[in-house]
Amino acid sequence: RKEVEQDPGPFNVPEGATVAFNCTYSNSASQSFFWYRQDCRKEPKLLMSVYSSGNEDGRFTAQLNRASQYISLLIRDSKLSDSATYLCVVSISGNTPLVFGKGTRLSVIA
Amino acid sequence: SAVISQKPSRDICQRGTSLTIQCQVDSQVTMMFWYRQQPGQSLTLIATANQGSEATYESGFVIDKFPISRPNLTFSTLTVSNMSPEDSSIYLCSASTGLRQPQHFGDGTRLSIL
Numbered sequence: 001r002k003e004v005e006q007d008p009g010p011f012n013v014p015e016g017a018t019v020a021f022n023c024t025y026s027n028s029a030s031q032s033f034f035w036y037r038q039d040c041r042k043e044p045k046l047l048m049s050v051y052s053s054g055n056e057d058g059r060f061t062a063q064l065n066r067a068s069q070y071i072s073l074l075i076r077d078s079k080l081s082d083s084a085t086y087l088c089v090v091s092i093s094g095n096t097p098l099v100f101g102k103g104t105r106l107s108v109i110a
Numbered sequence: 111s112a113v114i115s116q117k118p119s120r121d122i123c124q125r126g127t128s129l130t131i132q133c134q135v136d137s138q139v140t141m142m143f144w145y146r147q148q149p150g151q152s153l154t155l156i157a158t159a160n161q162g163s164e165a166t167y168e169s170g171f172v173i174d175k176f177p178i179s180r181p182n183l184t185f186s187t188l189t190v191s192n193m194s195p196e197d198s199s200i201y202l203c204s205a206s207t208g209l210r211q212p213q214h215f216g217d218g219t220r221l222s223i224l
Contacts, residue, residue: 032210043202043215044153046111087153091210097143098206098213102152 003027004090004101012107017078021104023071023088032091033064035073037084038103044087047073078108112137112205116216123193123223130189131219133203138183141209144176145202147218153202159186193223 006023013019025033033050048055050062050071061074071088088101113136123129133142142159157165157178165178180186190197200220204213 032212034212043217046212046214049212089212094209097141097155097158097209100153100155 003092003099004088006088006101006104008102008104010105010107012109013078014109015078015080017108018074018076019078019106020075021073021086021088021106023073023101025069025071025088025090025092025099027090027092028066028069030069030090030092031094032098033062033071034089034098035060035062035071036087036089036100038087039084044100047086075106078106080108080110082106083108111212111214112139114203114205114214114216116201116203116219118219119217120220121222123221125194125223127193128189128191129193129221130187131201131203133186133188133205133216135184135205139205139207140183141206141211141213142180142186143204143206143213144178144186144188145204147200147202149200156188156201159188190221193221195223198222 003026035047036044037047038044050064054063059076063072085103085105087103090099115134117132144156145153155168156171157167159178159180161180177189200218202218203216206213
């Protein structure tokens with residue numbers, strides 16, 4: 001089983017739609033979780049950290065389910081500018097670098 | 111978050127040559143990393159650049175092919191040695207304040223080998 005798994009997509013959604021991305025991780029001792037966004041031909045950029053209680057930043061909501069080893073990202077009222085690849089990122093341990101998922105590609109269509 | 115600059119932003123190189131990529135951070139950081147990303151593919155970690163000691167390489171990457179320096183807490187270099195077309199890729203530098211902390215990336219070096 002891979003350390004971090006994501007549905008590769010692509011997710012093609014109309015503007016204004018709500019879209020959810022899921023991510024599972026294999027190591028139950030993982031402590032830190034993040035969502036990154038990567039635009040085509042650009043570097044990954046931190047979108048938001050994921051906290052145990054769940055957290056929201058505008059149209060974006062991240063949730064963590066430790067029991068199921070599952071992370072989600074919800075985007076409400078999708079904009080064309082949300083089109084990108086969304087990377088799930090996990091800290092497996094304090095002795096190894098972050099593990100990046102392969103990403104889920106989102107295309108928001110007018 | 112730290113601002114990370116990479117040079118060069120792109121290059122076209124001949125087979126068999128070597129290229130050194132520089133990564134400069136605008137503040138002192140604990141951790142620096144080097145990644146490779148083929149077009150349309152996911153990130154692959156090459157190594158962790160350790161200040162004052164040899165880099166820690168991931169499986170499949172060796173020091174002879176990808177020598178790394180990190181002379182201080184704000185600067186690192188990655189050399190791609192004896193290049194072949196298979197080394198054509200985007201090379202990304204990142205930095206963080208700790209292994210559990212988010213990494214911030216430079217804007218990458220696009221490398222093409224003819």
